[in-house]
Amino acid sequence: MVAAGETSDRVTAAVLIIGDEILSGRTQDTNLRDIARYLAVHGVDLAEARTVPDVHEEIIAALDALRTRYDYVITTGGIGPTHDDITADAVAAAFGVELYEHPDIIAMMAARWSGELNAARRRMARVPVGGELVKNPVQGPPGFTIGNVFVLAGVPVIMRGMLEDVGPRLRGGAVVxxxxxxxxxxxxxxxxxxxxxxxxxxxxxxxxxxxxxxxxxxxxxxxxxxxxxxxxxxxxxxxxxxxxxxxxxxxxxxxxx
Structure with a gap:
């Protein structure tokens, strides 16, 4: 999609950084820098970045605003096993679909933890209906993509690994x-x-x-x-x-x- 004042040969993206720890200053974000550099190589302009807390309604509102304005949205954070990891829930709600436990992720985690999958671990297997997996070559479960949204981990080294599976899926523009x-x-x-x-x-x-x-x-x-x-x-x-x-x-x- 093309925002007002933009030409059709420009491909744009936004980054949505999710997490109370970023806003509190306890964790310093480096993902934005890495994503911007990665997108530039693929001819995609990073046009906006937002940071929101672990609040369901705020994640949905930001996601809806960004995904209608830009060609792509990349989210980081909030896909872990704890109660405040609600990114998958918010993304599913934004697209009006349910979450389900992806069988490939369940099998992957069962092999890693010898079949011991408690409720916390199973949270990381939830993917919106209609979503596709984003490979995680580092460790842990994959991310996912639905529509024009890519949902990636917040841990920098894992996020960078996931980006390598995002690049081939992008419609690149002319490199700046x-x-x-x-x-x-x-x-x-x-x-x-x-x-x-x-x-x-x-x-x-x-x-x-x-x-x-x-x-x-x-x-x-x-x-x-x-x-x-x-x-x-x-x-x-x-x-x-x-x-x-x-x-x-x-x-x-x-x-x-």
């Missing part, structure tokens, strides 16, 4: 290219006007300024992103010329971090 112009010894007040001029001349591109301060050295990394390599090269040249004309002495292109 990136180039960086580094300005040293000048603040954003001097950079702003040249940057704005080039940004207006290339509305299909993204131009951003990222200041740095390091052991007395200051300046900004100006990052230009776009899907057209020729336009990107032209914009870099225009920006470099505009910055030099503004009296900025130290301007050079660098490899992106």
């Amino acid at each position: 290219l990136s180039r960086t112009v580094r300005v040293e010894g000048s603040g954003e007040g001097v950079i702003a006007a040249p940057l704005e001029t080039v940004a207006k001349a290339h509305p299909a591109m993204s131009l951003g300024s990222y200041p740095f301060f390091d052991q007395g050295l200051y300046g900004s990394n100006l990052v230009l992103r776009g899907r057209d390599a020729d336009e990107l090269a032209a914009a870099v040249a225009e920006l470099t010329a505009a910055l030099t004309a503004a009296g900025i002495a130290s301007v050079r292109e660098v490899e992106p971090a």
Whole structure:
């Protein structure tokens, strides 16, 4: 689906991070960064990210808002064995379907735990009717996908493993290219006007300024992103010329971090 102001060749995604532990600060999220980088390689733009608590209604509301606006939604967290792992319940409710114990997951867990499947472990085998499994090559049960939603684990190493089964299922768009112009010894007040001029001349591109301060050295990394390599090269040249004309002495292109 295409949101207002977007072109049909742009494929978008949102991330829904689920868990009280993230909002409380007890756990630092790294999944968003990893998902953004992974999607970029597949030509999918991460357009929005939300974090919600382990509250059934809030998960459903966020999921419904995101899945109607973007091509894909990736959720992380809340698919473990404890009472507060309610992501599967909320996803099923959002799609108006029931949960059932997937026989492949039951068999997998029975083999791992020698048939000792208590109620907590069986919670991890629940999948919405109509859903498909997302492989988990690390440890534990798989995730699942239904509609345009991928439901992944919250543990980073497991989540990254599951992503490898998500990538082949995505309809990728044109990959976004990136180039960086580094300005040293000048603040954003001097950079702003040249940057704005080039940004207006290339509305299909993204131009951003990222200041740095390091052991007395200051300046900004100006990052230009776009899907057209020729336009990107032209914009870099225009920006470099505009910055030099503004009296900025130290301007050079660098490899992106």
